[in-house]
Amino acid sequence: MLRIMTLSIAGLLFTASALAADPPTGMWRGWLDRPTGETPFLFELAHEGDEWSGWLINEPNRTTIPRVTWDGTELVLDISHYDSVLRAKPNAAGDQWDGTWRKRINADKWVEMAFHAKPG
Numbered sequence: 001m002l003r004i005m006t007l008s009i010a011g012l013l014f015t016a017s018a019l020a021a022d023p024p025t026g027m028w029r030g031w032l033d034r035p036t037g038e039t040p041f042l043f044e045l046a047h048e049g050d051e052w053s054g055w056l057i058n059e060p061n062r063t064t065i066p067r068v069t070w071d072g073t074e075l076v077l078d079i080s081h082y083d084s085v086l087r088a089k090p091n092a093a094g095d096q097w098d099g100t101w102r103k104r105i106n107a108d109k110w111v112e113m114a115f116h117a118k119p120g
Contacts, residue, residue, distance in 0.1 A: 022047065023075050024119040032101050033114040043077070086115050
């Protein structure tokens with residue numbers, strides 16, 4: 001019984017340490033790795049209680065990101081009006097977030113590119 005309890009406690013500690021800190025709020029610089037080079041863009045994140053919100057920034061315009069989620073390991077920006085999704089996790093160094101951008105180009109086909117972002 002003691003051995004099982006020790007393993008369970010160790011598992012809980014590992015799970016808690018595997019979760020990253022919340023993504024920083026405020027402005028971010030994001031970019032897509034396109035075959036022709038980087039395509040940069042700005043976005044903003046806000047967090048209040050359990051709710052996340054975000055905006056794509058193209059001054060002077062701010063477009064609401066309809067769904068922003070953070071599950072403790074992955075940030076997801078679901079931009080349904082552009083039929084696209086950005087997913088990212090913090091890299092090992094903690095200095096940027098890396099992931100993918102997916103965009104539906106027809107009913108059964110998606111385009112995918114590497115996505116990166118840095119807060120600030």
